[in-house]
Amino acid sequence: MKMKHIYIRSIFLFLGLFLSSSCSDYLDKESDTELTLDAVFQSKTKVENWLASCYSRIPDPIWGGTVRQTGWEILADDITPSERWRQYGWDVIPFILGDWSVGSQWAPGYWNGLPQRIRECNIFIQNVKPLPEDGLTQEEVKLMIAECHFLKAYYYTLLLDTYGPIPFNPDAITPVDYNLPDLQVGQTPYDEIVTWVDKELREAALVLPTSYTEGRKFGRATSIMCEAVRARMLLFAASPLVNGNPEYIGHNTKDGKPLFNPTYDANKWRIAADASKKLIMDAEAAGHKLYTELNTAGGIDPFMSCQNLHLVEANNGNKEVLFARPSGDYREYDRHSAPSGNGGAGGLGVTQSLVDAFFMDNGLPITDPSSGYVETGFSSEDGFWTGGTTKYNAIKNAGLVTLAGTYRMYCNREPRFYLAVNFDKAWYTEGDNAGKDNGRRLEFFNGGKDNNHTHDAPQNGYLLRKRTDPTRNPRSGYFAARQGILFRLGEVYLNYAEALNESDPGNADILIYLNKIRERAGVRTYTIGASDALNIHVDNDQESIRKIIRMERRVELCTEGIRYSDLRRWKLAETVLNGPFYGMNYNGTNANDFYKRTVYQNRVYKKSFYWFPVYLAEIEKNPNLVQAPFWDK
Template identity: 60%
Template structure:
């Protein structure tokens, strides 16, 4: 038998897939053969774990390595961090070419992992004397089928059409030319992934009882990936987009749909409902914490949704990253420099403006009671939460807070650290004025007067390197509800389920729900049959509920809104202001550039140079 010379470096998963080692191809100075790997339980499980290694990290991955939150209009990083090789920052400024490197590295890495998964499926077999049963092998093969489908989804979601040969394993003595493939149409990949995920969902369990399998593929994860993919596939970017009418592969095939198909929205809605029904049947539900009177505490619920493990009762999680996430780096960069952090990871002014008021209305509504200027005359407290007293220094917002930040909905306070908000770790208020401890006016300072608070533990201590473990949530039930509401509104306007699932999110958020009846203290009237109005409401809810979770960038892309929203000046408070009058001024801090080409990542020029069967992504030539 030929020696297996493929070297992998990754995760060896014996306990929750968390033990990091270099899994090399050497033992006793001999090269490992495939039988040597698959006759050994430890090596077999190490191979399996390595295939999981590129599941995105929802903390540092979304912020820096993949950059989804920075590329959107949710989060912002100090522009001067580019000197520490933040590759995503030049991309914001329009300094993006087919030769630009990207830390996500999907084009080169994911096909390698797909190949490893195929090899695993072909070679794994029961090892009963070592504790790997035939049933376990069936599950592991299904897991690898899930990972192959998931990685093809990530590739197609990033690049659009990609080379696609499912189940193919190159022979050991291959010629390089044998691997040179051109792209297949976008929907060919989507249709295959859809079918594969449905089949695998019939094999895998909805959940595992063994703690060591936390994060391993389940039927619910299959349905979650499928539902999100089909929502994207129904959207205007890829469903009949005339911009791509002439984008063809080298064989002359159209690589994108040239005719809009409304049935794709109905199919996406069906997939979302199948996910919801299966998830709820398996015990998943929105995460809530209750007050003594049994009502939902919206502040503690939304805060701890991102800090609470599945085994602690957070069954809203549908898909968690196996192993750990780099939340320490995330929290460090959201902590002021004087407090041991790097202090420049913030949120945009447009996100601040997107949150609703306490009464559930957007700030631009005539009845919202929003006041932008001036300052509060007393501490603000609320009677539906313990968050103010247990976490936030005794108040929702402190006296002398800029009115822009007063009487906003609970999710705002959990997501944004603003000037004069409470800094839990040091039991004081933030001071972002120029020259203060929290703004040394360097690259390690909030460039627009805000830091990210969402997914930050109140128990962290950066100076001591103390970080509390929390799950890396890739998919959650709250997103599934909003996906379903959107797909229904596009396929079946007026369907009553639209409000049912939109209101589930608003109920947990602690703001007035929508009704087709009259507006009162508990409800806001909407016209359910007005598709355009409902589309606006659903998108507004997605913006705040799912902010800083790696979803907004794809939303702007699939709606074909990115070239409008992500172009031009981005605003915040005045980084150079030293007092109230000079700091609280809407001030541009970054000029973004977003070209039509940016909807898809370019294929790196080095790949184009190697493979003459490839065509560059649209508008990149």
């Protein structure tokens, strides 16, 4: 059957990065008429719309990816929503409480949705051709085809990260007159898919540019994006969950083929390290670097640098961004994390364990006896950042981060803490359309301005601050637009340090790249020498370095959609995500009652939860599928 005789319902997607110089949301819309493939691929506009549709399943990393739909950070131990929001369709809230089955609904629908986009990419690759009379050149077609190869590979990494082994036929296009048994295929082993994706991304990277000069093309695939997706995938593939995990021995296809390699391969860590190092070198050669702003003394301002790396657009000088969606649902993210006293939904918080994870201003963890951490009582004076002056705008007086009377748990912490956590009595500023600021202290006691004791209140005494825009004003409906960052250079530095520590312990690059992150954050760096005013001693053995790398990842990458994958690939999720979760006492009406570690939620994490299950309906339709590990026990 010739392809031109196959009728399809074309999915047209208007995407600002293709059709204008502005950045806009991805909007799916189906046409009202049916077109032949020949008709679609005879028009440059329709070709661009088809390609835009191929891009449309890139997840929103601001709201959909980390929070509302995909829920990667809610499934982890960083972001915690109001539990009663489950009545509004928050699918992942029951999951964290153990109410998760092979029939559970999950809004993103990767199992069916991503293969549809992969199929669209295949149709595009097979049918697109130059249209000189319409201004579509051979060179542009070559790039578009490479973009589709990138998208196919990227979508497979999302499927791998979610389900592990999956049915895999990357170049297939289902014909209209298909035979059902031909579609009833089982899963392909995990490592085989990784190998294919690796090759696909490396080949696409040879064709795609490192960047585009046209602003309207921001968000389209580049060689740097190919390398970023590849490096993160290879790090996961080297990790204990899928690299010789003895618990998966016997998890086979229906014909007895192992779906996970049962033998540990140390070389996978070297491959992951090499991939991250190559990405670093190529990205920096292309002009990428850690985002920094300077303070009034001319040094790095850690507050403004770590805040604005998530707010400043790539085309406005943020060279840390490697892969971004032109826009994300910043409005809902900012509204749900804003206090109810200022018109927000006021129930999107962070966990106590994340509060505890941040370092003190001397760079030491709160568990270190030398850190100076004090848990209880209240400060008698204002607290200033002692690492140099800052333009930090949480409190107008430069360098002032906490006011007298602040609970001492929150005093003298590192800059990233104040950028990630809104706590009781923290200073809160709110902008409006005129750019004016007003400020007050947050009131999280029961009955206070920001705790009406409903589901729209800080359920464990905290609200999320990281990646929120300080100029937002829910009362007036003002929310500043911004990009959604999926990959950034700071993560790659930490990926490289981790993979290198596993493959080549003692390599000097490990601390070099780990310290680049800490230097930007304004905390003392690590050294294998003696501690001093600028450095902290660390033993130069693999386990000690592994510990500090994981601590740094928790803090630097918190709430960005990475923590859940980290806990899974390290095989720590069933320990860390199982049991009581703590916060301050949401019911407390005074300081004595509020400021105490209180269990606000008991979570359940079973061994099966490391992978999303194959929906029961899919198992019933396809006898060749096997259920994800431990889900059928």
